[in-house]
Amino acid sequence: MASDKEKDQLRANLAAVTPVLEQEGAVLSLNAKKTLIVTDIHGNADILDFILKFGKEKGVDSYVFLGDYIDKGPDSVGVLNRLFELKLSNPNVALLRGNHETTDVSTYGEFRSSVSNEPDLFLSANAAFENMPIAAVLFGKIFCVHGGLTENDSISGISKSDSFGYLWNDPFDAKGWTPSPRGSRVKRFGPDVAKTFLKKNGLQLIIRGHITLETGVKFWFDKTLVSLYSALPYSGPDIKAAVCIADSDAAEFFFYRKDKKKNDFVWESKTSKVLLRPAPVLNESDAGNICVCGDVGFKKEETSPEVETVEPENGAEEGNGNGAGNNGDGNGKNSGKTNGNGDKANGNGNNKKENGKKDVRVPPASKMKSKCKKVMKGKQKSDKGKWKNKK
Template sequence: MANDKEKDQLRANLAAVTPVLEQEGAVLSLNPKKTLIATDIHGNSDILDFFLKFGQEKDVDSWVFLGDYIDKGPDSIGVLNRLFELKLSNPLNVVLLRGNHETTDVNTYGEFKTSVSSEPDLFIATNTAFENMPVAVVLFGKIFCVHGGLSENESLSAISKTDSFAYLWNDPFDSKGFTPSPRGSRVKRFGPDVVKSFLKKNGLQLIIRGHITLETGVKFWFDKTLVSLYSSLPYSSPDVKAAVCIADSDAAEFFFYRKDKKKNDYVWENKPVKVLLRPSPLKESDAGNICVCGDVEFKNNGNGKSSGTENGNGSSSSNDSSSLNTNGRNGSNKKASDKKNVSFPSVSKMKSKCKKIMKGKQKSDKGKWKNKKK
């Protein structure tokens, strides 16, 4: 059970991060050098710290989390505090997608609700932040990341925060088209033809999603055009594995870990699995491969990189900012491997920085973007 100090910290983080999330669109676009993708952390703060250390060792400059941060595990509040502080330290290069546990339909009955049962205002404020989380992110103009699955509307521009049910709940299945799901009457299962059509229409190559508990860490679907990823260890058996993904513009590489009972610690295996991405220019979708982050509209310029133009207010921003350090300081020459502890900046120090970034007041060194309210 979280103590009062942790709850107060969550309140402060919510006050700072909710306006940042409000400025983000339903679909984001990110073109980093290297990103770590993880999902379904489910209240396991020790596992999250394990991922953060691994990302530092791999020199990632962005982080993408596919939802389901709370419930099941013992420390939902601790996970939220870490993730919100990471987001505040570098809002453009940390993506927090919404999962089905970030909805009141689910979390009203989960462990997180129990942990704040004496403070209903905190439960409401947390779900307000959840409601403002983006639904999906496109990486490198090639990878579509989402918690659940696809809807019958293939257009990226049709995805919205207020109508995101399919993207939080739907699952892949071997049958063609959309078929009923045992999860409930509103949930659908989608087949290989749906994935193929969606990728082709939007000029994409791969879908990475979470939502399904796996004892193997990943499951590849439809000739490796879709990957189910599960990043938490659902059981303590040494045979059970979980995984994260390290992706760049050339490949998505999946790394597996397990719990070593003798060491009483998590250990990485040395046999990652790689899915190669095509280097060829991507075909523009009916949405022009647009993805919106705050007031900024990103368009694919045909070479897999995001670009755009600036409107008359003279402001611009950058989705390829300097590399991320989890202590919130950019430009450090200290090697990630030298960092023994993962630390975060204070919320008060980052609050003003976030507002400036999300208002587009930082100058871009990667071209000019077009400001647009979504």
């Protein structure tokens, strides 16, 4: 149960941050120099503090959080207070919506229990959640979302009022669309769906959360999609969580674990890296055939560049999205009742090792340059590092 002081602080933060979220579009575009990507903190304020300290040490200047801030962990109120205050102090902070930031899930979770004697606070929090953006595009190359893709394959079709699939859907190895064990409304999308989405929107990589992992990351679809999990799902010497630091050249994944001897979190020395190709520079004659994300223009028919991965020498394990711990996503169990759309996992955690690879950078594709220019007519160019909303 949160203290009265913490709840009063949350009430004040909600009053300040909700109007800010209301003004943001469903998709945010960010071109800051270095961005920290975090997902599924789930009420673990101590882990959030640990990650934010790491980001400061690495000199990040923007933050993208992929949702699921509340429930499961012991301090949902503390997590929300920290994130809202970070958002209010830094315009380059994106707080995307997760499936736990919906009344279908939060009604039955730990967050509601922590403010159970003040129902107005719970309602105010969910009003803020409803105004959170659904996705973010980084450097015109990386698509960030909590869950997955939908049958709408255009970024311009994403809206706050029709967000269910983006919060719930999962990747799957089978082609096309297949049913999900999470519930009748949830779908799983295959590699062909992801490829079409990336190609149509001129993107290279999808980073999403939503699946509990004991390895921190899982690479999908020839490493054009990454599942990320930033909170330790349960204890154990080999259990890891991860965050991502991205710039216009690469998305690098950093792993941490709980050191029982030190009784503290520690970062691993090895990282995994997905290298990105430069974006093409377009002439004004191409303006009618461009899908614009932020300050970078892309031809819609441009083939999505491939990426290379640099693994830790000891190999980053690929989970199957199925932890078995106290987060409740592990053996196909719900953390709480969820109105038939259960926050389930598949429960068949097969893990395999990835062999270490040398850091080999991908050569630029033909007619591609390292510097990108905005060429759309009638569009105002935003300053570097500033948010530009895509309604």
